Amino acid sequence: MTTRRLVLGRSAAVVGAASTGLLLPEILRAQSNKVRVGLMLPYTGTFASLGTNIDNAFRMAIDQQGGKLGGRDVEFFKVDDESDPPKGVENANKLVQRDKVDVLIGTVHSGVQMGIHRVARESGVLSIIPNAGVHAATRAQCAPNVFRTSFTNSQPTLALGKPMMDKGHKKAVWITWKYAAGDEAFEGFKDGYTKAGGTIVKELGLPFPNVEFQALLTEIATLKPDAVACFFAGAGAAKFIRDYAAAGLKDKIPLYGSGFLTEGVLQAAGPAADGIMTTLHYSDSLDTPRNKAFRTAFATTYRAQPDVYAVQGFDSGLLLIAGMNAVKGDMSNKAALHKAMEGATIDSPRGKWTMSKAHNPIQDIYLRKVADRENKVVGIAAKQLADSGAGCRMG
Numbered sequence: 001m002t003t004r005r006l007v008l009g010r011s012a013a014v015v016g017a018a019s020t021g022l023l024l025p026e027i028l029r030a031q032s033n034k035v036r037v038g039l040m041l042p043y044t045g046t047f048a049s050l051g052t053n054i055d056n057a058f059r060m061a062i063d064q065q066g067g068k069l070g071g072r073d074v075e076f077f078k079v080d081d082e083s084d085p086p087k088g089v090e091n092a093n094k095l096v097q098r099d100k101v102d103v104l105i106g107t108v109h110s111g112v113q114m115g116i117h118r119v120a121r122e123s124g125v126l127s128i129i130p131n132a133g134v135h136a137a138t139r140a141q142c143a144p145n146v147f148r149t150s151f152t153n154s155q156p157t158l159a160l161g162k163p164m165m166d167k168g169h170k171k172a173v174w175i176t177w178k179y180a181a182g183d184e185a186f187e188g189f190k191d192g193y194t195k196a197g198g199t200i201v202k203e204l205g206l207p208f209p210n211v212e213f214q215a216l217l218t219e220i221a222t223l224k225p226d227a228v229a230c231f232f233a234g235a236g237a238a239k240f241i242r243d244y245a246a247a248g249l250k251d252k253i254p255l256y257g258s259g260f261l262t263e264g265v266l267q268a269a270g271p272a273a274d275g276i277m278t279t280l281h282y283s284d285s286l287d288t289p290r291n292k293a294f295r296t297a298f299a300t301t302y303r304a305q306p307d308v309y310a311v312q313g314f315d316s317g318l319l320l321i322a323g324m325n326a327v328k329g330d331m332s333n334k335a336a337l338h339k340a341m342e343g344a345t346i347d348s349p350r351g352k353w354t355m356s357k358a359h360n361p362i363q364d365i366y367l368r369k370v371a372d373r374e375n376k377v378v379g380i381a382a383k384q385l386a387d388s389g390a391g392c393r394m395g
């Protein structure tokens with residue numbers, strides 16, 4: 001009986017579809033009226049835990065609002081992007097063309113992000129970047145439908161050079177994975193460190209996601225700089241920290257980094273991480289009610305410690321909620337949706353932040369030091385730091 005009614009209902013819809021020019025799947029979708037949210041994140045590989053934390057905290061933000069967006073129920077679609085840039089466009093299209101998502105949340109890796117970005121710009125689908133810091137997305141290729149809740153790659157490292165110089169480290173070696181995130185993190189580091197009077201004696205790199213650090217660590221030992229600064233993240237960062245200590249460098253040449261180095265890896269890295277100083281827009285130890293409530297809720301829900309990635313996922317949820325509430329769930333009202341998201345103040349665990357004109361957070365950057373498997377705040381390295389947004393013209 002149920003089946004028959006469904007069949008009859010569908011054939012009626014087909015007749016209707018023929019007269020309106022709509023296809024059956026589109027009608028059924030419109031009838032369901034759920035907001036279709038696509039999550040394109042790394043669920044495997046060196047960034048797997050980053051993707052998982054973003055996904056979990058994003059859902060937590062929506063759950064805390066009764067599980068709805070602008071009064072509508074939500075349906076999730078997931079794709080594992082494997083942090084594999086050549087598959088970026090195809091994977092984004094699985095969500096946009098096949099699953100017809102209304103909004104795309106993703107991703108972590110800057111190279112994959114450029115694939116998502118192309119699809120977002122061509123399709124006009126709402127895109128929220130919960131991590132990848134690639135400059136182009138909120139500089140020369142900025143777009144009205146693309147918002148970032150994380151950082152630009154040079155934002156965290158711009159503020160790193162000054163504290164290093166304050167400690168008297170006048171000559172540094174830089175080491176990273178050679179791809180957009182590492183190269184752009186270097187731009188920020190170079191700018192801040194050289195302005196503070198430092199000299200970069202050597203730039204070292206290896207392809208993403210390689211973790212064969214040994215030859216490079218031997219080179220660092222030979223170069224004997226005053227300090228080393230780096231960009232690594234995820235499982236690769238944990239290994240770099242351990243290898244740096246195992247090579248006997250930890251107590252000889254202080255290690256600094258873009259703060260991702262010590263995010264989500266402190267259990268895996270153990271005592272090898274003690275004393276590492278980094279700059280980032282978040283710290284576990286921020287002593288605010290907002291941060292504490294977030295950390296407790298995340299830890300109880302997911303039995304895992306939150307990190308900066310969880311915060312960015314959570315904030316992506318908050319941003320989407322702000323936009324969807326403003327238009328009462330009507331995503332066809334794009335101008336109003338985008339305006340509300342542009343104007344939102346996000347009450348984040350990292351501290352309140354607002355969007356720059358190019359759709360990237362204006363935020364404080366904290367100086368942190370690892371002690372007792374925690375990133376402790378030592379001070380504020382940069383206040384209300386905005387990315388330049390160079391070349392951004394909102395079309």
Ligand code: PHB
Binds near residue numbers: 260
């Ligand atoms: C990036 O590829 O943009 C990226 C990846 C991991 C991070 C930060 C940036 O922790």
